[in-house]
Amino acid sequence: MEKTIIRTATEADGAPLxxxxxxxxxxxxxxxxxxxPPYGPFFTERSRPExxxxxxxxxxxAGYVRLMPATPLAANAHVRQIxxxxxxxxxxxxxxARALLRAAADEARRQGATRLTLRVLGHNAPARSLYASEGFVVEGVLPEEFLLDGAYVDDVLMGRSLTS
Structure with missing residues (x-):
């Protein structure tokens, strides 16, 4: 298999992404x-290549990760969210996926973040296991937050420190 590189997206990545x-x-x-269809653009004003x-x-x-400030508030500018x-x-x-998570943590640190958070559906055991193996811990659960395919699904909030 070819070597995988991880880089910041460009406008040209819109269609493949x-x-x-x-x-x-x-x-x-x-x-x-x-x-x-019809599909809108992948990149928008709120979701840019960078x-x-x-x-x-x-x-x-082969894949992507989207890394954003958790909110626009100055009080939590130290947090990035996947x-x-x-x-x-x-x-x-x-x-x-593991390489993308590690690259996201490195990029978040480069941006000055000290915490990285994400939300994952409770029934997504493979993703939850991967996140836990990369240092994320469950920090909260919103029980039955979503109704998907006729079943209620928890919204699981996970986070990790970027300083330890």
Whole structure:
């Protein structure tokens, strides 16, 4: 397998990232409805290329992580939040999600953050296990926060320190 590089997204990544999002959509991790045509742009004013780190292998987009300030408030400018992580099925099991999480932590530190948080659906055991193995701990649970495919699903809040 080709060496994987992780880099900041560019405008040219919009179409491949949008396609990846559509291919990997699942109620295991998505609370929004399945994307249907006509598709809007992947990048928007609130979700710009610089918010994404892209994993590329063999010239192909293999995955991405979206890293954002948790809120626009100055009082928690020290917190970054992962607001999306996807890996192409063809690249699963190669450590790409783990590499993206580590790159997100490094980028968050570079931006001056001391904490990294995320939200994950309670029934997404593989993601929860990965996050725990990377130092994230459950910091809160919103029970039955979402109704997906006729079942109530918890919203699990996880976080970790970037200083220890």
């Amino acid at each position: 949008a396609e990846l999002d559509r291919r990997t959509w699942s109620t295991l991790h998505a609370v929004m409805p399945r994307p249907e 918010h994404f780190l892209v994993a590329e292998s063999g010239g192909r987009v 607001q999306g992580l996807a890996v192409d099925d063809a690249f699963r099991g190669l450590g790409i």
